[in-house]
Amino acid sequence: MVLSKIGSESDVSVHSTFASRYVRHSLPRSKMGENSMPKDAAYQIINDELMLDGNPRLNLASFVTTWMEPECNKLMMDSINKNYVDMDEYPVTTDLQNRCVNIIANLFNAPLEDGEAGVGVGTVGSSEAIMLAGLAFKRKWQNRRRAEGKPFDKPNIVTGANVQVCWEKFANYFEVELKEVKLREGYYVMDPVKAVELVDENTICVAAILGSTLNGEFEDVKLLNDLLLEKNKLTGWDTSIHVDAASGGFIAPFLYPELEWDFRLPLVKSINVSGHKYGLVYAGIGWIIWRNKEDLPEELIFHINYLGADQPTFTLNFSKGSSQIIAQYYQLIRLGYEGYKNIMENCHENAMVLKEGLESTGRFNIVSKDNGVPLVAFSLKDNLRYNEFEISDMLKRFGWIVPAYTMPPDAQHVTVLRVVIRQDFSRTLAERLVIDINKVIKQLDALPRNSLLIKVELSGEEKPKRTPLEIQKDITDTWKKFVMAKKPKLVC
Structure with a gap:
């Protein structure tokens, strides 16, 4: 006699995912489902829905990296379970971040002595980096005004109208007036002359863009620096510059090494750059670099010891993955100056x-x-x-x-x-x-x-010829x- 077994509803091992009950019902959209489902079914269903997204390689709207070498992908997957903030548990990862900061600081011509460490930190992206830079400028301005016995409740920042929305967020979230230099047809970046005209005693800094989101153009940071030096000399103010090099920071040093936009200019006190743009790392990594320690107020740095040792931290986020930091270090040593130059x-x-x-x-x-x-x-x-x-x-x-x-x-x-x-x-x-x-x-x-x-x-009544x-x-x-x-x- 031949014994046979009738497959039960729950015996999904004999079914194709597309023959199972899991594709016959809508997926939960607002409430968690009552029952579990097999891992292969969950994967297949979500993967199929994601097919409706655009192809990242053909997404020409984005500056964000969409391809990395398989070896780097493997490094990222191998370290995806490391929480970067646990510095005592993952000292090598912490050291890799410090190496990245030093390399980028030197790339931007920070005035470091031999063996001196750069001042900076890895962030989730340039948006967080800009928030941190803005906070440092605001706190320094407040401290200076307080010491002079002057009001410090109406800070402002001068930018072009072409800045990325994260600058508007900073101004809104941290109560800083945003003074924008309007654009005009044929001139789609901040005019340094008009920017300096907007500067007053309450200006915490002027933000210049090295690579406008709108048309990729570099703003004239050198001219801005020279004009501000003159105004500071006449007024006795100490207005400085932040360079938002989110897109251009990993381009200018390789394509335009003679262009003066970075720490070679004395009024440039901080620079942000997106590692996940032309730093060639997948989304989730940015960098903020300060000229020296004096430009980052000590009171903004928190010291914690409940993760195993005293750890200084200056970020808006706490927990974050280590993968992107490791990937950034991979790209910096894998490509070197020659590789980045060839790619750019x-x-x-x-x-x-x-x-x-x-x-x-x-x-x-x-x-x-x-x-x-x-x-x-x-x-x-x-x-x-x-x-x-x-x-x-x-x-x-x-x-x-x-x-x-x-x-x-x-x-x-x-x-x-x-x-x-x-x-x-x-x-x-x-x-x-x-x-x-x-x-x-x-x-x-x-x-x-x-x-x-x-x-x-045709709308409305007759109008004069336009x-x-x-x-x-x-x-x-x-x-x-x-x-x-x-x-x-x-x-x-």
Whole structure:
């Protein structure tokens, strides 16, 4: 007699995940499920849903690293269970962070004596680094004002309107007035002359951007330093500079070594840089470096001993993984100066290939500069039939994620597309993108005249004849409202 066994509902080992009950019901979205599920089913279901995300390698909106060598990936996975804050338990990891700080401080020409350690710390990203730098400036300014017997309740910081949103967060969270230098068409970075005009006795620092998010351009830190020196001499103030080198800090030393933007300038007191951008590490690592110990007030540093030994800490976060710090050290020793230089030169060359390809279409104005972060920002010469938002949307059909956005005040009528060139964006991909942009243009050319333009022109009563710039501004505003209305509301 042959004995047979009927598989039970719970005997999932004989089933394919796609034949099991776990794919027949919606996944929990607001409440935890009552029962467990097999690990392979949980993996498969989540993995399948993640397939709907965009391809990180084709996400040309992001400055963040999307590829690392397998050996570095392995190091990261091997150390993913180490909590960096446990410095006494993981002394080697702590030492690796200190080595990274020293290497970056020297890269930025910090005035260190032989054998002297750099002053800095690893952060989750440049956003945390900027918060720490801003706090140091605010506390130093308050201490100085208090010692002089002057009010210290109305600090302000001067930036360009092109700064990343983390500066707005800092000003909001830590009650510092943000004084912005407005942009203008054709000039999309902070004007040093206008910035220094905004400086007063309550200014804790001026923030310069080495690599604007909008068009990759480096701000003139040298001119800002010289103008501030003159104003400080006339007023007796001590206004300093912070350089937000989130994108450009790992580019300028290799492509533009003669450019003076770092600690070679006497008023530059702190610099932040994103290791997870052109530092070539996956998301989750930034660095803040101070010129010397005097620029970081001691009262901001906390000393704890409940993890095994006295440990100084100056971060907004407490627990954090060690993987990114280890990966940063890997990249610094693996690539060295030669390797970083070769990668940055390659990125720059591919940016030029893309720029030339876009110019050859005859349809675009290039908004970015040749010198700066390797990206290409461009806008349509004529957007009366269709605009940059439509090009961005149609490129998604080819897999490309290319953002379209409006410039900050007072250049908000200008809309641009931006392609960030990272190390994994090859010459072939640059050429392929130009081909696909040409396809999109031809498809849009074949469509009926922009319905949004018709709505703009026909809305309301008869109006006087408007200039092309006024019509363009109306179209841009209409599309901006349309795009913002489609964005999902995020829950933090």
